[in-house]
Each structure stands twice: as C-alpha cells, then as structure tokens.
Amino acid sequence: MGKRKVTTRPSANLDSVRSIYAASACGDYLGAGAFVHPDIEFTAVGGPEVVEATGFVALADLWRGFLGSWEDYRVVADTYRQLDGSRFLVLFRRSGRGKVSGLDVAQLAGAEGADVLLLREGKVIRWFSYWNRDRALADLGLKE
Numbered sequence: 001m002g003k004r005k006v007t008t009r010p011s012a013n014l015d016s017v018r019s020i021y022a023a024s025a026c027g028d029y030l031g032a033g034a035f036v037h038p039d040i041e042f043t044a045v046g047g048p049e050v051v052e053a054t055g056f057v058a059l060a061d062l063w064r065g066f067l068g069s070w071e072d073y074r075v076v077a078d079t080y081r082q083l084d085g086s087r088f089l090v091l092f093r094r095s096g097r098g099k100v101s102g103l104d105v106a107q108l109a110g111a112e113g114a115d116v117l118l119l120r121e122g123k124v125i126r127w128f129s130y131w132n133r134d135r136a137l138a139d140l141g142l143k144e
Contacts, residue, residue, distance in 0.1 A: 013119040014080060017088045020117075020124070021077035033060065037123040045139075047131040048108065070096040073105065075113075081142075083116075089140065090115045091133055116140070 016035045033056060042059050044051035053059045067073055073096030081089040091114050096105045105111070114136035118126035130136035137144060 011082065011085070012122060013086065014082055014088065016119060016122050016124075017080060017090060017117055018077075021075065021080075021090060021092070024075045025077070035123055037120065037125040040124055040127060042127045042129070045128055045130045046135050069099055070105065071099050072096055078112075083140070086119050088117045088119070089136070089142070090117065091144070 020035050036056050036059065038056050039054070040056055040059055042051075042053040042062070051062065053062045073094070075092050075094050077090050077092045079089075079091040081091075083089055091112070093111050094105050094113055095111065097103065098105075110132060112133040114130045114133045116128040116130070116136060117124050128136075130139075133144070
C-alpha cells in the first residue's frame with residue numbers, strides 16, 4: 001500500500017486568529033472583539049502581576065487600563081501555529097514605551113511573547129497571554 005499524502009488547509013479559526021493580530025498590529029485591540037466570545041476567559045501568565053478577566057466587557061476594561069499606561073503599544077505576530085482543531089499558538093513581538101516612566105516594554109518582560117488561544121465556533125473562548133515566549137513553549141512542550 002502506498003503512502004497517503006495529507007494536505008491541510010488553514011481553518012476558518014486560523015483566519016479569525018490572524019484577524020485579531022492584524023487589528024492589534026494597527027493598535028486596534030478592541031476591534032478584535034468581533035472574534036472574541038462574550039464569555040471569554042483571559043489570563044496573563046508570567047507578567048509583572050497576575051491578571052485575569054472573564055467576559056468581553058471585563059477584557060475590554062482591562063485592555064483600556066493597560067493601554068492607558070503605554071505610548072504606541074503594539075503587538076505584531078511573528079508565527080501562527082495551529083496546535084489542534086481549536087487551539088492556536090501565536091508568537092509575537094511587543095513594543096511601546098511607558099507614558100510616565102519612559103520604560104520600554106521590552107525592558108519590563110522582553111519583546112517576545114506568546115498567546116495560546118482556544119476557539120469555539122470561530123470565537124476565542126479562552127486566552128492565555130504569556131509575557132515570556134520560552135515559558136509558553138515549555139508549558140506546551142514545544143520548541144520554536
């Protein structure tokens with residue numbers, strides 16, 4: 001018997017994930033709301049403080065507060081990896097400067113981060129945002 005060639009095409013969920021990061025690369029973090037489930041659970045992992053939010057309204061409030069402390073904060077995706085049918089890993093670079101401190105965000109936690117997103121019906125229902133890319137990869141048992 002011959003080997004079967006398996007081809008995969010990007011999923012609609014991957015298109016949703018890409019749309020989130022396309023909006024955020026332009027500084028439109030709340031515009032990504034079209035791809036976020038109303039009952040989303042968000043957790044920031046390994047940052048300067050424990051941050052959790054449940055629901056889109058709470059997540060939007062969290063983002064507004066966070067972004068209010070930074071000048072020109074941006075997240076630009078480097079790599080998208082579909083882990084399975086509903087989970088995605090996004091490796092990204094962040095930039096920005098503290099409005100009061102002048103501190104570059106890369107000095108705070110490094111420029112390279114990662115997000116793990118769980119989608120249901122095309123919307124993000126669970127979002128883990130890692131300040132440290134290496135920690136995300138280790139938690140997932142992956143290498144870059």
